[in-house]
Amino acid sequence: MPGRLFPVGGPVSEKDIVDREDFIASLEARLADGQSIMLAGPRRIGKTSIAYEVLRRLKERGFYTSSVDFFRLSDKREFAFSLINACLENRTGVRRTLEALKDRAKSVAGLAKLTVKFSDLEFSVDFLRDDLDENALLEYALDLAEILANRDSKNMVVLFDEFQDASRVAGHSDIYKRMRSHFQNHKSVSYLFLGSKEGMMNSLFGNRREAFYRFAVVLPIPPIPxxxxxxxxxxxxxxxxxxxxxxxxxxxxxxxxxxxxxxxxxxxxxxxxxxxxxxxxxxxxxxxxxxxxxxxxxxxxxxxxxxxxxxxxxxxxxxxxxxxxxxxxxxxxxxxxxxxxxxxxxxxxxxxxxxxxxxxxxxxxxxxxxxxxx
Structure with missing residues (x-):
């Protein structure tokens, strides 16, 4: 007998998502149409499984997709690297593109600009330097999805998991204002925000004093009958x-x-x-x-x-x-x-x-x- 009849401990495949078809189809249609969505609910109720299935379907349709989990990040630089990697993977097929490029850059005199694969993305190996200002790196990261989508004539969907933790990762709550100032100008990217702390997420997207007020449609996750x-x-x-x-x-x-x-x-x-x-x-x-x-x-x-x-x-x-x-x-x-x-x-x-x-x-x-x- 196989070792995992009932999957536990993480996101499940599409065949083990129980009775979410209508909800997944709705999310797929909304995101494909350019609408951004917020889903909030306790950990371990299936949010990430639903989100990954939506991204899988969109990718099959030719969309670019990327995902960042704030729960796994510790600082602003790590966030920027994670977002850049997630975006570039659509072009390179390599999960940790920056790390691969960093190894390559060691053999390039003076960290000369990489002019072939990413020249149209305003990307240079200078971004790989340990002493590069993290704010400059983050500014680039926050616009990369839109830049990449436009350069490749694609639409893109970006998933942020445990989004309420962004302020912890960045070290201050102004990160939301900074992200909103970029995202609101993106025409080819829609965003899917997940969060396990419903109170914080509802405040972020429902309080008029918060930066992400009414940026995304808030949808309840239906219970499984x-x-x-x-x-x-x-x-x-x-x-x-x-x-x-x-x-x-x-x-x-x-x-x-x-x-x-x-x-x-x-x-x-x-x-x-x-x-x-x-x-x-x-x-x-x-x-x-x-x-x-x-x-x-x-x-x-x-x-x-x-x-x-x-x-x-x-x-x-x-x-x-x-x-x-x-x-x-x-x-x-x-x-x-x-x-x-x-x-x-x-x-x-x-x-x-x-x-x-x-x-x-x-x-x-x-x-x-x-x-x-x-």
Whole structure:
């Protein structure tokens, strides 16, 4: 049997994107038409998988595409290099073009200008010098997508993942004004912005005082219907001649809440448990075993979240009360502190409002983890 029936730990291929076809088709059409889009939602809900599939389809249609993940970057220079590499890959087919050119430039006397492959892009090997001013490098990077698209008579789509982290990478919040001043003049490039911190992303694109106010259309990511999950899970097990009836699949979805990555992880753990025993039928016992194994896998992630929110006054206690179904406000607490804690937890996409005075976990398995730790 193959080793990864249910993909976990990163973006998935198009065949494992569950019931997103209409949404993907809409994104593809909008971006192809020149519209920029913003998608916000907690990590591990499938944003990047959706985005990569959209880029794949656009590339098949002849579009230039590039992507930059701010989560992986540490400073302004690294951002500039990442964006330039992502753009140039469309012409060179080399993932890290600048690094390849830097090796070549060592043999070029005085870092002479490279005049063949990139002369029409106003590019020179001077950009590879370690002492080059990072602001000059970034200015070039921010316009390169438009320059390249125009030179090659192409339309281009640029993906920025974890866009709310751009200010951390650049070291100041003015980076958004700087980016907007370039992007608003681009006619051949559309942008797809992803972010896991919904509060920050909504502010960046919805607050009139922010640089990216109304620059992109904000679209909600639709939930995956339970029927679609049931069909997908049933079919995947069936591919390996494993029987999984409707009762056990409903139990899986009840435990995970249909959270994309958590559902995949639980199903994957069930699958490996079956491999270990040689069984061919998913029972409720295997569901519980797979669920417990998945919780152990997620423990480090959840502990890091708890450590982070523990630094905010009473946030951890408020989260425990929500998990246990207890009253959120206590006589011993300052109500303003509780309210700030709730707002913080919502901003962090840990909980969401479920009605007046009612909140629920975005990730049901996180709630179970907290309950087991109480």
């Amino acid at each position: 339970e029927d679609s999950w049931r069909m997908y899970i049933s079919q995947k097990f069936k591919e390996q001649h494993i029987k999984a009836d409707e009762k056990v699949i409903r139990e899986i979805l009840q435990k995970t809440g249909g959270h994309p990555q958590d559902t995949m992880l639980v199903c994957s753990e069930i699958y490996y448990a079956l491999l270990e025993t040689g069984e061919k039928t998913v029972t409720l016992e295997y569901v519980r075993l797979g669920y417990d194994r998945a919780l152990l896998t997620l423990a480090q992630v959840y502990d890091e979240i708890l450590d982070e929110i523990g630094q905010r006054a009473c946030a951890r206690e408020v989260l425990k009360r929500i998990a246990a179904g207890d009253r959120i406000y206590s006589k011993k607490d300052n109500p303003n502190e509780v309210k700030r804690a709730l707002d913080f937890l919502i901003t962090k996409a840990i909980i969401e409002k479920n009605g007046r005075g009612s909140y629920k976990f975005v990730e049901p398995m996180f709630r179970e983890y907290i309950l087991r730790e109480l």
